[in-house]
Amino acid sequence: MIVSAQTVLQLTVILPLLSVAGLIMASRRPNLREAISIITGVILFSLVVMLYQGMMDGDVLRVHWFDVIPGLGFNFHIEPLGVLFALIASFLWIITTFYAIGYMRKNGESNQTRFYSCFAIAISAVMGIAFAADLFTLFIFYEVLTLSTYPLVTHSGTEAAKKGGRIYLGILLTTSIAFLLFAVIATWFVAGTLDFTSGGVFNGQANPLVLSVLLVLFVFGVGKAAIMPFHRWLPSAMVAPTPVSALLHAVAVVKAGVFSIMKICLYIFGLDLLPLLSSTQFLLYLAGFTVLMASLIAMRQDSLKARLAYSTISQLSYIIIGALLATASGVLGGSMHIAMHAFGKITLFFCAGAIYVSLGKTRISDMQGIGWQMPVTMAAFFIASLSIIGVPPGGGTWSKWFLVMGSLEAGQWFLIVALMISSLLNIAYLLPIPFRAFFPNDQTDMVRGSMKEAPLPALIAIIVTTLFCLILFVYPQPLYDLAQAILNTAEASHG
Amino acid sequence: MLNHLPILQVIVPLLAAPICLFLQKPKIVWLFACVATALTFLISVLLLQQVNVSGTLVYELGGWEAPWGIEYRIDDLNALLLLIISSISAVVMWAGHISLSKELNADRHLYFYVLYLLSLAGMLGIVATGDAFNVFVFLEVSSLSAYALIALGRDRRALWASYKYLIMGTIGATFILIGIGLMYQMTGTLNMHDLATRLPEVSQTRTVFVSFAFIVVGVCLKLALFPLHLWLPNAYAFAPSLVTALLAATSTKVAIYLLIRFTFSIYGLSFSFTTLPLNVLFLVLGVLGVFVASVAAIYKRNTKRLFAYSSVAQVGYMIIGFSVGTAAGLSASLIHIFNHALMKGAIFLALGAVVYRVGSVNLSQINGLGREMPYTMAAIVIGGLSLIGVPLTVGFISKWYLIVALLENGWWPVALLVLLGSLLAVIYVWKVVESAYFKPADSDREPVKEAPLGFLIPVWVLVIANVYFGLDTRLSVGVAQAAAAGLFGVTP
Amino acid sequence: MVGVVVAIVWMKDLFSVVMLLGIYGLLTASFFVAMDAVDVAFTEASVGAGISTLLLLVAVAKTKRKEHPVRHKPYIALLVVIVTGALLIYGTFDMPRFGVADAPGHTHVAQRYIQDSYEEIGIPNIVTSVLASYRGFDTFGEVVVIFTAGIAVLALLSVVGGVSGVRRQSFYEQHSMYEQHKVLRIVSKILIPFILMFALYVQFHGEYSPGGGFQAGVIFAAGLILFAMLFGLSTAQRFIKIAWLQLMAALGVLIYGAVGVVSFLNGGSFLDYSVLLENPVAGQHVGIILIELGVGLTVASVITLIFFTFANRKEQYQIVDSTGE
C-alpha cells in the first residue's frame, strides 16, 4: 500500500467513524452490515500493524489536526505503549465482532444497528486514546468513549439497564469532569504543556505537594481504571450484552483507563519524579487494597459476569501498581499485563456469554455439570483462568512475574504479599467454575450426551482468544520486545 | 452605507417592526421578519469585521458629537454581543411560522412578529449605544416587548409570570434610572466614555458609591442573578417556545453586558473591585447561584422550567468568571456568554419542536420521544452535553477557560466547585435523556411524528454551531479575548 | 404630597386610590412648574393626572374595586425599603447642594445646550432642541416604547375577530353618560373640536413654548376618548377603527425613522437634520417639525388605541369573585 504513515495514523481514528455511516445505511441488511463491521476491523488491524512495523523500524510520527484552544488541539503520535494498546483493541475488535454476530442473532436482540454503530464509535475513541500525543486529545477521546459506550450499557432498555447506565455514566463523568479535567487544566497551568514527553513535563520546578495532589487527582480522575472507591461502575456495566462486556469492559474501556494512567505516569510525571511524590505510596497501598478487596468480593458473587467484573477490578490495579512502582520491571509487567489480561478476560467473558446464549444460565451455582454440554467452552474457560491466575501454561505468568519482581525492586513488601494472596484468591474464585462444570458436587447434576455449544462464530472467537493465551506463554518475545520498547521510551530522558 | 452600519444594526429591526403592521398577512410578515433578522445578522457580521480591522467604531447620532449628542460606540465587546443576539434571533425566526401555528391564535401572529422585532431592536440598541440614558430607553423597548411576548404563552401562568417579570423588570429599570441620575448629578454627563473620564474625580463620594450600588442591583435584577432570579423560571417556562429560545439565548446576556460595561468601562476596575469588595460578593452569589439553581433544576418536572433554572445556574458561571477581575476571567465569561447562547438557543428551540408535536414539555410527555422524534431529541442531547461541558462541544471550551482563569488567580477551591457544579448538570440533563430514550411512551399520548423540516433546520444549525465552535474557537475566543483585553486596556 | 402617598398606602378602595394617584400626579406637575420644568409639568399633568388615571380607572372597572387586606406582615418588605432608602439618604450627603449653579450637572454638557442651541437649531425652546435634535435618538426610542406598549396591549387584549360593526352592550355604554347627561353631551360636542384644535396648536408650536408632539398627541387622544365616553364606544369606533389606529401608530414611527434614513442618505448621520436642507438651521427646523409630527401621530393613536382596546374587552370574561367584593 502506498499511503504515508501519517495517513495511516489518521485513518485509524477516522476509519471506524466512517464505517458508522456504512452501518447505518446498511441497517436493513444485517449481512452487509456485519460484513462492513468485520472488514473495517480487518483493515483497522492491518493499519495498526503497519504502524507497529513502522515504529519498530524507528519511524517517528506526529500528526497535528488543528487547535481547539490556542496551543491545544488534536495531536497524534505513535509510541510503543499506544501501539500495544491499539494492537490489542483492534485485533480483539475483529474477534468480538465475530462473536457478536453469533451472540446477537441467537439472542434476537433489537437495535443491532445502534449496537454496531456505537461499538465502532467506541473503537474510534479507543484509537484516539491510544495514539493521543497529549493529555488534551486523550481527555477528549476518553469522554467520547464514555458517552459512546453508554448506549451499549443501556442497550436492553430495562429498568436494571437504566440503573446500571446511570451508575456507569455517573461515576465515569463525575470522576473525569471533577478530577481528571481539573488535573488536566492544572497540569497545563503548572507545566505549560500537555504533550506526552519522555521523562515527564514537570521540570522539577513545580511544588511537590501540588504534584502529589495532581497525581491523586489523575488516578482518581481516570475512573475507567476502576481503582477503589471508584469501581462501582464496572459491575453495573455488566447489564450490557456480553460482547460489550467482553470487549469494552474487559479490554477497551478499562484498558483505556489503565493505559491513561500509565501514560500519565510515564510521560507526564516521569519515572524519576514518581517515586519522590508523597502520594505515590498512598496510591500504591490503595491499589494493593483494591487488588485484595476486589478479589474477596469476587468470591462472593454468584453471577458469573459480576464475578468476572470484580476480577477485572482486581487485575486493573495490578497494572496501576506496575505503573506507579516506576521501576523497570514494574513497567514491563504492567504493560505486558495489559495484553495478558486482555486475552484472558475476553475469553472468560466470551465463555460466560456462550453459556448464557446456549443454556440461558448466568448464575455460577447453576453451572454445575455443564462441562459435557459445552466442553470446548469450559476448556477454554479453564485455560483462560490459568492465564489470569498467572500459572503456566497461561500468558499471565510472565506479567505477574515481572510485577512481583518490580515490587521486590522497590522493596514494597506489602504489595508482594497482596499480589500473592490475590493470586491464591484468583484460584479460589475462578478454578472451581470449570472444575464443577466437569465434576459437579452431586453427580446427578451431570448432563451427558447433548452437546449444546455456542453458535459457530462465537465458538471460533473463543478458540482464537484461548489460543492466544497459550501462545503468549510459549512465545512472549514480541510482547516482551514491545514492553521493553515502552520502557526505553520512558527512560529516554536519562539517555 | 458601510459607515452607517452601527445605526443600521439597530434601526433595521426597529423600522421593520412597524412595517410589519402594513403587511397584515401572517405568512408574509413572517417572511419579511426573516429577511429583516437575516439582514440584521449580516450587518452584525460586517460590523465585527470592521471592528477587527479598524478598531472601535464611533457613530454620532444626529451629527452631534458626544457628549452633547448620543453616540454609538462599537468595540470588540459590543460587536461580539451584537453578533450573538442577531445570529440567534435570526435563526430562531426561521422556525417562527411553524411554531406559532400551534402556539398562538392566527390573529396574534402579526403582533408577535412586531414585538419580536422590537425586542430584538431593543437589545441591540442597549448593546450598541454609548449613552447611559439611551441604555435605559432601549432597555424599556426590549423589556416591554418581552413582557408582552411572554404573556402570549398559552398557559394562564404565562400572564402571571409576565406580570411578575414586569414588576421586577421595572423596579430594576428604575433602579438603573436612579443610578444614572446620581451619576449625572455628580458628573454632568451621560455619555459612557465621558463618564469614565469624569468619574474618577468624584469617585470617593458617597453619591457615586450609591449610584453604583443602584445600577448593579438594577442590572442584577434583569440578569436574574441569584437570589434575584425568581421571576425568570416561570417566565421562560410559560412563554411561547420561540420567545423562550430568544430570551434565554440573549436577554440575560445583555444584562451581563451592562454589568461588564458599567463595572469595567465606566466605573473602572479599581473602583468596582478595589474600593468595593464587589468581586467577593459576586463570587459568592455566583457559586451559590450555580448550586442552588442546579439543584432546583433537578426537581423540575417541566423541562422548560428545568432548563430555565439551568439558565440561572449558567448565569452563575458567567458571574464567577466576571468576579475574577482579570482579563482571563472576563474573557472566560464572554466566551461562556457566546457559548451559552448557542446551547440554550438549540435546547429551547428543540423544545419548541416538542411543543409543536406533543403540545407539552412535561417530562412524562417526553417519555419515549427518542424514537418518535429522533432528530429533535438528539439536538436536545447534544445541547445538554454542551451544558455539562463535555469535550467537542462549546460547553467544554467555556469550562476550560473559566477554570484556567480561576487557577491563574489561585482560586483552586472555586475551580473545583465549578466542576462539581457541572456534575449537577449531568443529573438534570440525564433526567431528560432517560425520559426520552428509556421510558415507554405514555399510553395517553398520541404517537407523534418528527418535527417538520422547517423546524429541524434551525435547530440543527444551532446544534452544529455548538459542535463547530467547540472545535474551532478562533472566532469566539479570539473576539472575547480581544474584548477583555480592550476593557482592561482602557482601565489601567 | 407625602400625605397623599401615605393615604394611598393605607387605602383599600382601589377607586379612591386611583383618584388620589391622580391628585398626586397633579401635585407633581405643579411641583415641576415650581422647578421651572414647564414641559415636563405639561406632560406629567396630561399623563400622570390624565391618561394613567383614566387607564387605571378602566382597569379597576374591569377587575375588582376592593383590595384584599394583606395577611402576612410586611416586615421583609419594610426592611428592604428601609435599607434602600437609607442607602439613598446616605448617597445624598455628598450631593451638590440643591439649586446651586456650579453643580456638575449644570456646568458640563448642559452649558452648550443653553448657550449654543439657538444658533445651532434655531428654536427658543431648549427642551425641544435637546429632545428632538441633540438627543433625538432617545426620543425615537421613546416613540418606539409607546408604539411597543400599544402593540403589546393589542396583543394581550384585542378582541378576537375584531369589533367593527358589532354593536355590543359594553361597559362604557351602560355606564356612560350617554343617556343621562344631555347637557354634557352638547357642551362637549362643542368642546371636542376645540380640544383637538388645541392639540394641533401644541403640536406645531412646540418649538416656541412648552409642548410638542407628545403632549399634543396626548391631548388629541384625550379629545377622542372624551368623545368615546360621551357618545359610546361603538359610535366612536365607527369613525375611528382600531385597525387604522394601529397603522397610524406605525406610520408615526416610520415618519420618524424615515427622517433619520433620509438624513443619512443625504450624507449626514442618522437623524442629522442639518443635511435635510441647504441651510443647516432650517434643516434642523424642518427635521424637528417632521419628527414631532411622527411623535404626535404615534402617541395620539396609541393612547386612543390602548383605551379602546381596554374598553372593548368583553364583559363576559369577567368572573365574579366572591372574595373580592
Next chain:
Amino acid sequence: MLIGHYNYWVVVALMMLGFFIIIAHGNLIKKIVGLTIFQTSVFIFYISVAKLDGGTAPILAEGFTDYANPLPHVLILTAIVVGIATTALGLALTVRINEAYGSIEEEFIEKQDNQSC
C-alpha cells in the same frame, strides 16, 4: 448642609413609599400604583437636579441668562412616556390575569398556581 438636601430626602421618602407599595401589597393594581409613584418620585429627583437658583424655564427669551438645566427635563419627558407605557402594559396584564384567575390578589393567584402544578 441639611437644608440643602432636605429636598432630596422628601423625594427619597416618596420613592420608598412607592417601593413599599410594590413589594408589600398583593393587589396587582395597587402594585402598579406603587410603581407609578416610585417612578414619578424618581422624576422629581431628576427635575430637582435640574433646578437652578434664580433660573427660569429653559425657553430662551430676552432678558434671561440663567435657565434651569434642560437636559434632565428631556430625560424625564422620555421617562414619563416610558412610565405610562409600562403602566398600560401592566394594567393590560392585570385585566387578563383577572379573567384567567378570577382575582387580582397575589395570594389567590399563587395558591391557584400551586394547586395546578
